[in-house]
Amino acid sequence: MASKTYHHGALRQALIDETKAILAERGHDQFSLNEVARRLGVSSAAPYRHFTNREELLTAVATEGYDLLYRALQPAAGGTGDPRERLLRMGGAYVRFAHDHRELFMTMFHDRHGSTPLGGESFDLLIAAVAAAQQAKVLPGNASPELMARSVWAALHGLAELVLRRPGKRFGFDAPPEELAVTTLTTLLQLEP
């Protein structure tokens, strides 16, 4: 299939893409560097021309994951309309992303890789949405937007993590992501409908 010179300088990106494909199939802890190389038709030593080790490849994948998360949150955050709906849409998008990209999400937040952005740009979207909600008196203004955004992020992130654990019925985490996000945020923040 692939000739010997197929990856003319593009092996680095091919490694990242193939890793994402494997993550979508198998679990992120089943991932093997040798398998990626095998599937791309290169030797098991080839990846080391582009990444110093297995961990650095996963860091690159996680970084693309943070970018993907940002682009999933953007449409939800960009809408005008009332600030309450905007905040709930963002929450739904966050939990939906975790649900739809299980293994990528776990790679982003569970794997031990060097310093990752940890969703810095996504966090800015949340701060803006929270600030707007505070100005519209949908959220209380006694906490700074940064602090409120951090707290909301914790709630959404914990929700996403617990959903991914697929717990038993008794905890009720088996509802659709958007519904869970709305229920959790309205309960905690006492948002009136």
Added chain:
Amino acid sequence: MASKTYHHGALRQALIDETKAILAERGHDQFSLNEVARRLGVSSAAPYRHFTNREELLTAVATEGYDLLYRALQPAAGGTGDPRERLLRMGGAYVRFAHDHRELFMTMFHDRHGSTPLGGESFDLLIAAVAAAQQAKVLPGNASPELMARSVWAALHGLAELVLRRPGKRFGFDAPPEELAVTTLTTLLQLEP
């Protein structure tokens, strides 16, 4: 050191204990079944008389972890006194546990093992504390105790997870666990001092 018959039927528990010791030293993804056996002076096949595979040993460790978490929450949950303080103490204890038992906590919530209790008994403690807070009008009564407890758990769990990622300064997750729990809960739930 250890004679050949040292583990007279107690190898199972010794494997669990040694795994916990390794977790405290190294990371939970650095853990190797062979190393546990080596440190206990048994062959690498010996563990398979007590666990069908590596995953099942980690499940046993996680189960002990859930028990430890329960015992860490109990004193915080048991206190009489006002319901607001009780809820904040429980939150602090949860995040403190994650902080003090990093690798065990990750084993409990990140590793892919068979169905674990997921802190069912701990969840009951939280439901009781939430119900008491609702009756004292510290928390709103428009949501059921179960639903409110689930939401509070999500917030605390997300907080714990994000603390464990050791993010940069900008997110502010580098404060003491108890302080973070109090700040997050009071911000979200609008608890008055």
Added chain:
DNA sequence: ACCTGAACACCGTTCAAGT
């Protein structure tokens, strides 16, 4: 500059054999 081939120590797991 980028990749191969062969090698290293290590891993999880199996299985016949020992007591």
Added chain:
DNA sequence: ACCTGAACACCGTTCAAGT
């Protein structure tokens, strides 16, 4: 019943050598 010894395929990583 419980453990050993040896073996298997596989893994991450290194390095001299090829183009």
